[in-house]
Amino acid sequence: MSDRKTNVTPYAQLETRFEELHQLGHAQAMLSWDDAVMMPRGGGPARGEALAALAALAHRTLTAPEVGDLLDRAGASLAQLNAWQQANLRAMRRTHTRAVALPEALVRTNQLATTRCQQIWRAARADNDWNAVKGSLGEVIALAREEAAALGDALALDPYDALLDGYEEGTREAHVTQLFDDLKGFLPGFIDRVIARQTAPFPLPGPFPRDGQHALGEDMMRLLGFDFSRGRLDVSHHPFCGGVPDDTRITTRYSEEEFLESLMAVLHETGHALYQQGLPADWRRQPVGNCLGAAVHESQSLFVEMQMSRGRAFIEFAAPHLRRHLGGKPGDAAWTADNLQAHSRQVRRGYIRVDADELTYPLHVILRFEIERALIAGKLDAADIPDAWNEAMTRYLGLSTEGDYRNGCMQDVHWFAGLFGYFPTYTLGALMAAQWFAAARATLPDLDSQIEAGDFAPLIGWLRRNIHGRGQLKTASELLIDVTGEPLSLRHFKTHLENRYPG
Amino acid sequence: MSDRKTNVTPYAQLETRFEELHQLGHAQAMLSWDDAVMMPRGGGPARGEALAALAALAHRTLTAPEVGDLLDRAGASLAQLNAWQQANLRAMRRTHTRAVALPEALVRTNQLATTRCQQIWRAARADNDWNAVKGSLGEVIALAREEAAALGDALALDPYDALLDGYEEGTREAHVTQLFDDLKGFLPGFIDRVIARQTAPFPLPGPFPRDGQHALGEDMMRLLGFDFSRGRLDVSHHPFCGGVPDDTRITTRYSEEEFLESLMAVLHETGHALYQQGLPADWRRQPVGNCLGAAVHESQSLFVEMQMSRGRAFIEFAAPHLRRHLGGKPGDAAWTADNLQAHSRQVRRGYIRVDADELTYPLHVILRFEIERALIAGKLDAADIPDAWNEAMTRYLGLSTEGDYRNGCMQDVHWFAGLFGYFPTYTLGALMAAQWFAAARATLPDLDSQIEAGDFAPLIGWLRRNIHGRGQLKTASELLIDVTGEPLSLRHFKTHLENRYPG
Numbered sequence A, B: 001m002s003d004r005k006t007n008v009t010p011y012a013q014l015e016t017r018f019e020e021l022h023q024l025g026h027a028q029a030m031l032s033w034d035d036a037v038m039m040p041r042g043g044g045p046a047r048g049e050a051l052a053a054l055a056a057l058a059h060r061t062l063t064a065p066e067v068g069d070l071l072d073r074a075g076a077s078l079a080q081l082n083a084w085q086q087a088n089l090r091a092m093r094r095t096h097t098r099a100v101a102l103p104e105a106l107v108r109t110n111q112l113a114t115t116r117c118q119q120i121w122r123a124a125r126a127d128n129d130w131n132a133v134k135g136s137l138g139e140v141i142a143l144a145r146e147e148a149a150a151l152g153d154a155l156a157l158d159p160y161d162a163l164l165d166g167y168e169e170g171t172r173e174a175h176v177t178q179l180f181d182d183l184k185g186f187l188p189g190f191i192d193r194v195i196a197r198q199t200a201p202f203p204l205p206g207p208f209p210r211d212g213q214h215a216l217g218e219d220m221m222r223l224l225g226f227d228f229s230r231g232r233l234d235v236s237h238h239p240f241c242g243g244v245p246d247d248t249r250i251t252t253r254y255s256e257e258e259f260l261e262s263l264m265a266v267l268h269e270t271g272h273a274l275y276q277q278g279l280p281a282d283w284r285r286q287p288v289g290n291c292l293g294a295a296v297h298e299s300q301s302l303f304v305e306m307q308m309s310r311g312r313a314f315i316e317f318a319a320p321h322l323r324r325h326l327g328g329k330p331g332d333a334a335w336t337a338d339n340l341q342a343h344s345r346q347v348r349r350g351y352i353r354v355d356a357d358e359l360t361y362p363l364h365v366i367l368r369f370e371i372e373r374a375l376i377a378g379k380l381d382a383a384d385i386p387d388a389w390n391e392a393m394t395r396y397l398g399l400s401t402e403g404d405y406r407n408g409c410m411q412d413v414h415w416f417a418g419l420f421g422y423f424p425t426y427t428l429g430a431l432m433a434a435q436w437f438a439a440a441r442a443t444l445p446d447l448d449s450q451i452e453a454g455d456f457a458p459l460i461g462w463l464r465r466n467i468h469g470r471g472q473l474k475t476a477s478e479l480l481i482d483v484t485g486e487p488l489s490l491r492h493f494k495t496h497l498e499n500r501y502p503g
Helices: A010-037 A041-063 A065-076 A083-100 A104-126 A130-155 A159-167 A173-197 A210-224 A260-277 A294-309 A312-326 A337-344 A361-376 A382-397 A424-443 A447-452 A457-466 A476-484 A491-500 B010-037 B041-063 B065-076 B083-100 B104-126 B130-155 B159-167 B173-197 B210-224 B260-277 B294-309 B312-326 B337-344 B361-376 B382-397 B424-443 B447-452 B457-466 B476-484 B491-500
Strands: A231-235 A241-244 A247-252 B231-235 B241-244 B247-252
Touching: A010 A041, A010 A065, A010 A083, A010 A241, A010 A247, A010 B010, A010 B041, A041 A083, A041 A104, A041 B010, A041 B247, A065 A083, A083 A130, A104 A130, A130 A159, A130 A361, A130 A382, A159 A173, A159 A361, A173 A361, A173 A424, A210 A231, A210 A260, A210 A312, A231 A260, A241 A260, A247 A260, A247 B041, A260 A294, A260 A337, A260 A457, A294 A312, A294 A424, A294 A457, A294 A476, A312 A337, A312 A447, A361 A382, A361 A424, A424 A457, A424 A476, A424 A491, A447 A457, B010 B041, B010 B065, B010 B083, B010 B241, B010 B247, B041 B083, B041 B104, B065 B083, B083 B130, B104 B130, B130 B159, B130 B361, B130 B382, B159 B173, B159 B361, B173 B361, B173 B424, B210 B231, B210 B260, B210 B312, B231 B260, B241 B260, B247 B260, B260 B294, B260 B337, B260 B457, B294 B312, B294 B424, B294 B457, B294 B476, B312 B337, B312 B447, B361 B382, B361 B424, B424 B457, B424 B476, B424 B491, B447 B457
Parallel strands: A231 A247, B231 B247
Antiparallel strands: A241 A247, B241 B247
């Protein structure tokens, strides 16, 4: 750090260092996007090494001995900092505390092991070959336990809580369990009633050429406020949102037989993207200018996809666009708003989480939550996963996955990528999305007519003002109370489901 | 560097550090590729900052005080190292010497200034607006002079020589001047004679759909040995070869009116790519495993494009592929090998370097060489460039560029990107390519019949063995003597031109 002046304040020195971390993060984000979207398969090992080296370098930059000292000294003159700077210092400290809990060797080994395991998983999943990947997954689990224990020690948390806290600050297993127990009590019977009552919609006649689907997706993104001068839409195996605030990249995938899944993926990822593009411009290079955790991030995607886009007003708005891009006839019963709405709200017990409707989705999450906390606690090992999965799928969704790993415990990349504690954030995000949407509706009385007219500026403006533009100025729980007047609650999600799927 | 063990040898510690630099280089290479091929325009400033931060980080890693000490200690026990390790140490020292000559602030300022100047140039060139960019170019020139002076001091070289040496080790202005004076004596009259004698070929009837051109390009790449599991072909404004050895990315651009330029660009970049993909696998992460300088790199692209692909044997081989992909009729006079050969060898005095044939190309390089050495010597300033350009173009090629900046001094990105001392390597590469090809032909008696039959393995194998697979084990001048029996000479280039364009 040869050029760093020593007569600047400790806080300013920290900003310099965290800006450097931000730039390393830029490189990591773009290399990961490229890995998923562009990279030829043979580039995998070299990319894995490069990402591991960047992770180690970032870790070293963050854990250098002087950083703790600077944090202490900056904290001692807190009164000289404004609210954003104070929040920034808080975010720095949180990042630092988690980093110093982990030795660099573990960070590097973990990055290499998870990159390798994902690569093995990709091929093994296609072959339904559990044995090919379970050894590598065992290593990843062992490393995750080690990481959880080290973080737990440093944070005075149980190991699994320490992982949860990394994805969404303040999240605790006990609270998640309580919310999920509520959902387990409520959803199965609700799903039975909806399935018993729903009727099959008219089929939507394909094929739907990719070009038309892509143009439709780009139109929708543009209308919602996605800035294409600072982002792209591409194709990848699994839809995701990546990149950086000034270059936000989302992906989807296309099937010519079916368009709704791909379109909903675009809308979902657009929700993530609007969050990223809407972060406070002045704080882009500092921790406080980042998004909050994974649950809040997911709440933004579900706000757009589930709360808004599957609502009647949006479907009325979208129907002519769909017909225009996909060749639907205006008079055709298949292409009416009623029928499109019915398609977008079909409930079905299925094997695959990412294909699940909003009623069965939480059950997919709950079974993963229950298995992964047992894995981290050492009560289950990699070899036990298939049986545990089959048992839980049968219990929650009435579906056996015996011998079908591809559609069972090998369907999601998360564990193979070392992400334990991430799954619960999907459902926490669904609860939050309902809570935000109720708050937005309360302040925007003309919301439905605006959406139906394609005027999304008021709603997106509400998100920008209340959530996106505030970065990490507040914690997620502070922000929820500030914006919605109450802490995270199941109430709005329940009300939303009861309104959308009336019994 | 907390995890670095101190009981390993100085050389091994250096390998660890240079492997980290290699991984930063991976990130820089992929971010630059993305910048040119994928990035939305609004992502530019953030990308510029990220690249500047990575450049500063690499510089800091390379110039840390302990590195010089490790280099000295490793050099003191040279006998314990094998030939590859010794060459590696030599390459490390060279990189280190150049890096420590430059303060980090200059490296960072330079990276920011050149990224910004390129961004201004992109828009200004489209508008033919010299005034918009000359101020920014002036700053870049001032920084380049500063860099050249600092490097010159450290290396005991004249400033311009210090820049030349950075692109191709051992290159000196005096030697380049002598070679270029020979070319200036020889080429103009030669060009006159060829133009006076050549006849117009039958026009090739378009349009040529992009898909067909792309498939043709990919076919040619595959046949030449490009490994698509470790590389891609994409589209960018200017063709280039980027990425890393295990993920080599080349680009071209398509016009539906004309295909030969695009195809030749693919073949040219394939020459670069084969070099990169053919580097020694065991040394990929170390300096000795890199390509030699820009002249040797260019010699590989011109070996494939100029020496091989515009030769009769390749055209005989390629003609049916061209007809198949581009809709040519076998009996049509336009699509015969004779006519395709005539197209590939048309000589024409033009404004644009990258569109020039192999006879006029060196004159484009010579005028740039003469202007840039005057710029670095302080004998010319940014404001003087348009007049100097116009004067030299008129003198060498009989074409005035007065008021036409776009096709004059704003056509190439190099100076706007801070690349001074690079242009001569194009023509040095052309001389080398002729020299390598003559040596290859001498050891491969059936070369023409192999090429005509599409059997490129012997020729590419020769390149792999003699050049690609040897990385930086020898210097460029050592390698030339080792492989061709003589130092760089104009002789083979002259002979090649006289054979191809007989008088």
